[in-house]
Amino acid sequence: MRYNWYLKVVKLGGSVITLKDMPMTIRYDVVKQLVSELADAVKGLPDLKLVIIHGGGGFGHYVVRKCLSSSGRIDSMCFSETSYAMTLLNTSLLKELLGVGLPVVSIPPHTVFKAEVDGRVSYDKNLIIEYLVRGLIPVLYGDVVLGVDSFLVLSGDTIAWLLAKDLNAHEIIFVTDVDGLFDKDPKKYSDARLLKYVRADELVNLEFSQSEYDVTGSMMFKLMEGLKHGVKGINVRVVNGLVKGNLYKSLHGNSSIGTVIKY
Numbered sequence: 001m002r003y004n005w006y007l008k009v010v011k012l013g014g015s016v017i018t019l020k021d022m023p024m025t026i027r028y029d030v031v032k033q034l035v036s037e038l039a040d041a042v043k044g045l046p047d048l049k050l051v052i053i054h055g056g057g058g059f060g061h062y063v064v065r066k067c068l069s070s071s072g073r074i075d076s077m078c079f080s081e082t083s084y085a086m087t088l089l090n091t092s093l094l095k096e097l098l099g100v101g102l103p104v105v106s107i108p109p110h111t112v113f114k115a116e117v118d119g120r121v122s123y124d125k126n127l128i129i130e131y132l133v134r135g136l137i138p139v140l141y142g143d144v145v146l147g148v149d150s151f152l153v154l155s156g157d158t159i160a161w162l163l164a165k166d167l168n169a170h171e172i173i174f175v176t177d178v179d180g181l182f183d184k185d186p187k188k189y190s191d192a193r194l195l196k197y198v199r200a201d202e203l204v205n206l207e208f209s210q211s212e213y214d215v216t217g218s219m220m221f222k223l224m225e226g227l228k229h230g231v232k233g234i235n236v237r238v239v240n241g242l243v244k245g246n247l248y249k250s251l252h253g254n255s256s257i258g259t260v261i262k263y
């Protein structure tokens with residue numbers, strides 16, 4: 001069934017809500033700013049339905065990187081520690097979201113998502129739909145999940161794409177720590193050029209670099225995932241959440257903010 005609602009998926013990147021190169025440090029000033037912009041946008045757009053997803057930043061990525069370097073894989077103890085770290089970040093964020101009056105509900109991905117034999121990720125989308133129908137804002141996050149005979153990382157980016165496709169979202173807004181999508185990594189190249197509008201089929205021509213702190217592939221993975229999942233007919237925005245007002249304006253459809261990528 002297709003839902004004719006006005007649904008936006010907002011992914012709050014771990015790069016913006018945490019310090020990615022430090023263990024377990026939340027950027028509370030940024031978080032407070034972003035949640036107040038979310039609350040203002042929801043107030044001003046009564047038809048808007050929201051799903052919020054957050055990344056792992058210095059929580060999930062940090063713990064997974066640590067266990068990958070010591071044992072080379074995610075074992076049961078690593079699974080447990082990663083899901084715990086993500087629960088801590090999620091709880092702190094939920095407290096802030098509740099504090100600005102948003103009716104949020106946490107849906108820990110390790111309790112609903114699972115990788116199948118063919119590599120697909122299965123979950124009960126009706127549960128999320130029902131929360132939305134009942135007026136709640138589901139909050140999910142990058143997490144560890146059960147694979148067939150292993151434990152896997154399911155990134156917040158992948159969850160954003162799966163939900164956008166399955167729930168017929170209007171758009172995805174990726175909130176990050178850079179001004180948008182550049183022709184090459186702006187953190188590495190001072191002459192990187194910000195792109196304002198890109199067709200998804202043009203992504204292969206860009207230069208992406210991998211982050212040493214990101215176990216799920218940084219900007220390239222984030223945007224290529226949409227092609228992998230065959231998402232079509234939606235706009236995706238990449239915006240800088242460190243700039244006050246950007247999230248609010250992009251929720252209002254202001255396309256002067258960041259990059260719009262047309263899938």
Ligand SMILES: Nc1ncnc2c1ncn2[C@@H]1O[C@H](COP(=O)(O)OP(=O)(O)OP(=O)(O)O)[C@@H](O)[C@H]1O
Nearest residue numbers: 013014015055056057182184185187208209218219
């Ligand atoms: N061509 C590019 N344009 C823009 N950013 C790029 C590019 N190539 C690499 N990057 C990097 O991608 C980073 C954003 O992705 P990253 O995965 O680190 O953040 P995130 O997804 O917000 O965090 P998390 O995975 O914790 O949720 C930027 O900080 C930037 O340095």
Ligand SMILES: [Mg+2]
Nearest residue numbers: 055214216218
């Ligand atoms: Mg990332």
